[in-house]
Amino acid sequence: MLIEIEASSPVPIYTQLINQIKKAIVKGELKRGEMLPSVRVLAGDLGVNMHTINKAYNLMVDEGILLKSQRGYLVTESKQRPEEVEEQLKEKIEELLIEVYLHEVSSEHIKEWMQDTASQLEKEW
Amino acid sequence: MLIEIEASSPVPIYTQLINQIKKAIVKGELKRGEMLPSVRVLAGDLGVNMHTINKAYNLMVDEGILLKSQRGYLVTESKQRPEEVEEQLKEKIEELLIEVYLHEVSSEHIKEWMQDTASQLEKEW
Amino acid sequence: MLIEIEASSPVPIYTQLINQIKKAIVKGELKRGEMLPSVRVLAGDLGVNMHTINKAYNLMVDEGILLKSQRGYLVTESKQRPEEVEEQLKEKIEELLIEVYLHEVSSEHIKEWMQDTASQLEKEW
Amino acid sequence: MLIEIEASSPVPIYTQLINQIKKAIVKGELKRGEMLPSVRVLAGDLGVNMHTINKAYNLMVDEGILLKSQRGYLVTESKQRPEEVEEQLKEKIEELLIEVYLHEVSSEHIKEWMQDTASQLEKEW
DNA sequence: GTGGTCTAGACCACT
DNA sequence: GTGGTCTAGACCACG
Numbered sequence: 001m002l003i004e005i006e007a008s009s010p011v012p013i014y015t016q017l018i019n020q021i022k023k024a025i026v027k028g029e030l031k032r033g034e035m036l037p038s039v040r041v042l043a044g045d046l047g048v049n050m051h052t053i054n055k056a057y058n059l060m061v062d063e064g065i066l067l068k069s070q071r072g073y074l075v076t077e078s079k080q081r082p083e084e085v086e087e088q089l090k091e092k093i094e095e096l097l098i099e100v101y102l103h104e105v106s107s108e109h110i111k112e113w114m115q116d117t118a119s120q121l122e123k124e125w
Numbered sequence: 126m127l128i129e130i131e132a133s134s135p136v137p138i139y140t141q142l143i144n145q146i147k148k149a150i151v152k153g154e155l156k157r158g159e160m161l162p163s164v165r166v167l168a169g170d171l172g173v174n175m176h177t178i179n180k181a182y183n184l185m186v187d188e189g190i191l192l193k194s195q196r197g198y199l200v201t202e203s204k205q206r207p208e209e210v211e212e213q214l215k216e217k218i219e220e221l222l223i224e225v226y227l228h229e230v231s232s233e234h235i236k237e238w239m240q241d242t243a244s245q246l247e248k249e250w
Numbered sequence: 251m252l253i254e255i256e257a258s259s260p261v262p263i264y265t266q267l268i269n270q271i272k273k274a275i276v277k278g279e280l281k282r283g284e285m286l287p288s289v290r291v292l293a294g295d296l297g298v299n300m301h302t303i304n305k306a307y308n309l310m311v312d313e314g315i316l317l318k319s320q321r322g323y324l325v326t327e328s329k330q331r332p333e334e335v336e337e338q339l340k341e342k343i344e345e346l347l348i349e350v351y352l353h354e355v356s357s358e359h360i361k362e363w364m365q366d367t368a369s370q371l372e373k374e375w
Numbered sequence: 376m377l378i379e380i381e382a383s384s385p386v387p388i389y390t391q392l393i394n395q396i397k398k399a400i401v402k403g404e405l406k407r408g409e410m411l412p413s414v415r416v417l418a419g420d421l422g423v424n425m426h427t428i429n430k431a432y433n434l435m436v437d438e439g440i441l442l443k444s445q446r447g448y449l450v451t452e453s454k455q456r457p458e459e460v461e462e463q464l465k466e467k468i469e470e471l472l473i474e475v476y477l478h479e480v481s482s483e484h485i486k487e488w489m490q491d492t493a494s495q496l497e498k499e500w
Numbered sequence: 501g502t503g504g505t506c507t508a509g510a511c512c513a514c515t
Numbered sequence: 516g517t518g519g520t521c522t523a524g525a526c527c528a529c530g
Contacts, residue, residue: 085224089225101246102147107250114222123226
């Protein structure tokens with residue numbers, strides 16, 4: 001798993017981290033049940049504060065994506081919290097479609113772009 | 126146009142405002158070319174500060190959604206900036222699909238929810 | 251002389267007026283010594299307030315471009331206030347060159363654009 | 376970098392700030408990639424409000440001249456947005472030449488003043 | 501320590 | 516009556 005942090009970005013470092021870890025999981029670079037790099041090691045590698053890594057990991061535990069064990073953090077085996085996920089996805093969909101209709105982009109374009117994105121993530125759509 | 130602000134939300138008030146105004150435009154409650162409520166009037170109605178409304182309106186001017194005239198703010202007649210919009214939409218799509226695959230939601234579910242959302246916005250999909 | 255006012259512009263109407271009148275003088279559409287349309291007539295034609303026309307005309311009198319006579323406003327015959335004009339031009343030149351060097355535009359481009367603009371104004375450069 | 380604000384000027388403080396910062400970048404007093412003084416520090420030094428500095432900095436971010444990071448604002452490394460810059464420069468050139476022809480200043484004078492300004496900015500023309 | 505958000509309230513420019 | 520500018524000061528998020 002390759003993680004890159006842009007220091008000169010207004011996006012909080014912990015948010016950049018979460019996004020990249022999620023993407024790595026989806027692309028299979030991080031497998032279900034696999035351990036994540038330890039907080040200290042990752043902090044050292046990326047040159048960021050330990051607290052920042054910790055915050056990212058703990059937020060992902062709250063989201064149900066990571067599990068905290070005695071030996072460190074690992075990717076959960078299966079999905080969970082279906083209602084919250086559904087809520088969140090529906091909100092993202094609404095936001096997306098509002099922009100689509102606001103700028104009068106055709107649904108064909110959107111469908112095409114969704115296909116493209118799916119294949120970039122090496123997934124079926 | 127009905128606008129409701131949740132003061133307790135972590136989402137900034139000006140962002141909530143932008144989202145609701147965009148939604149109102151898409152639903153046709155705010156017509157192209159129509160004037161928006163004045164910053165001070167809307168601030169009074171919503172019980173927020175004038176500067177907060179101002180920030181929201183000006184961000185929408187930057188996005189090309191509103192126009193600023195001597196008499197106030199109004200909804201632009203037409204769409205614009207196709208490349209920037211495309212960028213932004215593709216990013217939103219990637220974010221959405223990452224969550225979808227992360228939580229192993231089927232694409233059928235997503236397609237269904239997109240249909241639902243479209244009809245809530247009184248639009249064709 | 252054709253004057254057009256954009257109501258949905260953040261630029262004050264009196265400023266738009268001044269700019270267009272100056273351009274008309276330079277292009278020879280308004281001759282030195284010629285009378286301008288009366289305040290009332292122009293206000294009626296453009297559908298703007300009489301005070302607004304008045305303000306524009308009076309600012310141009312202050313600039314030494316128009317003269318106020320008993321019969322109305324007219325374009326002055328000759329140039330004047332050389333020191334103030336020099337000041338103002340040097341300031342505009344500095345502003346221009348700062349943008350040029352900031353964005354690393356070549357002076358050849360600028361010279362070319364100045365030639366183009368001159369010929370659009372039907373002038374020698 | 377020396378910045379001076381004229382409180383009595385009709386030019387808004389944030390505009391004066393933007394002009395002076397641009398000038399400092401062109402003169403090399405502010406280097407590409409360098410951090411700017413923090414909004415609160417600069418506000419304190421100049422005796423103006425934090426929000427005024429903030430507005431200036433954010434407008435320069437919109438112009439692509441500054442970058443906003445988690446640690447503060449910094450000067451972008453390279454140029455960008457060529458079309459918008461071209462638009463803006465052509466407009467400035469037209470404004471300049473209208474004044475030139477209006478006051479019948481010779482193009483030799485203008486060329487000379489442009490040379491002078493260039494050398495004041497320690498640049499080649 | 502950085503910037504971000506929000507409030508309350510003042511004075512000014514434009515029409 | 517519209518928005519624009521500016522101030523003073525508070526509380527929060529990030530690292």
